[in-house]
Amino acid sequence: MNPTTFQELNLPEPLLQGINGLGFTHLTDVQKTALPVTLAGKDVAGQGRTGTGKTATFLITTINQLLTREPKPGRKGTHPRALVIAPTRELVIQISSDAQKLAQFTNLKIHTVYGGVDYEKQLKGFADGVDILIGTPGRLIDYLKKKAYDLKLTEMLVIDEADRMFDLGFIKDLRFMLRRLPKFDERQSLMFSATLSHRVMELAYEHMNSPVKLRGEEGEITASGIAETMYHTAMDDKLPLLIHLLRESSVERGMIFINEKRTGERLARNLARYGFSVGILSGDVRQARRVRILEDFTKGKLQLLVATDVASRGLHIDGVTHVFNYDLPEDAENYVHRIGRTARAGATGTAISFSCERFCFGLPDIEAYVERRIPLSVITEDMLDIGKPTHPDAHAEGMGEGDRAENNHDKPGSARPRSNNRRRRGRSSGHGQDKK
Structure with a gap:
């Protein structure tokens, strides 16, 4: 019979203290x-829905093994006992934060490396010794080539x-x-992925020791606590509809996903002018500012946080109640990753998507991927009457001075959140692809 609480796992007391400090009691x-x-x-190759722990x-496995096993003979401080590799800076930062909290009552030294921040400062961090090294592939390789650390005794x-x-x-860097x-039978290896595709399993069988293939949850691919809905809307109606929904639900912490940086900048500016405190994550925002x-x-x-798919993975932020797909993702898999920012670790959340004339063509692939239809909601005229901006000079966090006034049509008084020539269509009649 599988355990249901962390107390049943016979973990070292310092690790249990860290787990209790995070408020974890029952296993997902x-x-x-x-x-x-x-x-x-x-060794494990595991597939799990996003936000499932x-x-x-x-x-917990890594910290437990390091606390209950003796280091390999001859190990020095520059020989990390554990290596954690993740693809993005945001994900590395989140993993590091969780690791620090779980290991806070131990003597384990955790060092984190990723691009976009002080190179020399991260390099000096190796001097104090490292037990758990967490990083992105590129920065890990940089320091490895500088001989800041050595992996030959990694457990x-x-x-x-x-x-x-x-x-x-990053696959070439990862293989490097x-x-x-050490050889696959001289270390324990854990690999987790949203999908265990053929290429992922090929990597597992090549570099792992007879990995056990696990899937934590069967059934639907999205988390069970997410209430999903879809609006068919014209592009010109998306901003007023979004503002209405934000006001109606009194959203305290929501993420809004777009497909292009330019769209995100324009959207963030307009949301700020309507009184919302909003930040934007785009590829050219410096790392310190992103953090x-x-x-x-x-x-x-x-x-609110407006972001492209750079932020749809790796952000483990508690309390995100709403996710908005302002643009439907062009990659069906990204729909799951986006809405997975809410309803994390057993919580509930709301995911609202807009299907406009530009991005609606991706909807059949999304519904095929999640193996069901996304419920539709009706748009009424009053939902699009949002009035004039209440804070015409406001701006979003994450945008430079040049961004704030780069387009005349975005200046206060000239934005058109509602089109006068909007086409009236059957907004609740169902998906267009139904008509076969």
């Missing part, structure tokens, strides 16, 4: 399935978001790192 479905296997020292699974390997490594073109580790925006959003200083 993924943890019930995976932890008995990983704590037994077996897989990060805690591999961190634990974790690869998170393995499918994303392929998507972002794997070839510098500050995420901290402000996590602490509630920012009500």
Whole structure:
């Protein structure tokens, strides 16, 4: 019978203190399935829905193994005992934060490296010794080539978001790192992925020791606590509809996903002018500022976060009540990752998507991927009457001075949140592809 609480796992007391400090008591479905296997020292290739506790699974396993096993003979401080590789800076930061909290009552030293911040400062961090090294592939390779650390005595390997490594073109860097580790039967390896595709499993069988293939939850691919709905809307109606929904639901912490940076900048500006505290994450925002925006959003200083798919993975932020797909994603899989920012670890949340004339063509693929139809909601005229901007000079966090006034049509008084020539269509008649 699988355990249901962390107390049943016979974990070291310092680790249990860290788990209790985070408020964790009962295991999630993924943890019930995976932890008995990983704590037994077996290699695992695991698939789990986003927000189901897989990060805690591999961190608890890693910390437990380091506390209950002696280091390999000859180990020095520059020999990390555990290596955690993740594809994005945001994900590395989140993993590091969770690791620090779980290991706060131990003597384990955790070091985190990623691009976009002070290179020399991160390099100096190796001087104090490292037990758990967490990083992105590129920065890890940089320091490895500088001989800041050595992987020949590493006992634990974790690869998170393995499918994303392929998507972002990091697979060559990842293989470079794997070839510098001890042989697959001389270390424990854990790999987690949103999908266990053929290419992901090929990587697992090549670099892992007879990995146990696990899927924490069967059934629907999206988390069960998400209430989903879809609006068919003209592009010109999307901004007023979004503002109405934000007001109606009194959204305190919501994420809004768009497909293009330019759309996000325009949307963030207009939301700020309608009185919302909003931040934007785009590829050219400096890392220090990105971290500050995420901290402000996590602490509630920012009500909304506008982001492209760079933020649809790796952001483990508690309390996100609403996710809006302002643009339907062009990759069906990203729909799942986006809405997975809410209803995390057993909570509930709302996911609202807009299907406009530009991005509606991706809807059949999305519904085929999640294996069901997304429920429709009706748009009424009063939902589009939002009035004039209440804060015409406001701006969004994450935008430079040049961004704030780059287009005349975005200046106060000239934005048109509602089109006078809007086509009236059957807004609740159903999906267009129904007519076969």
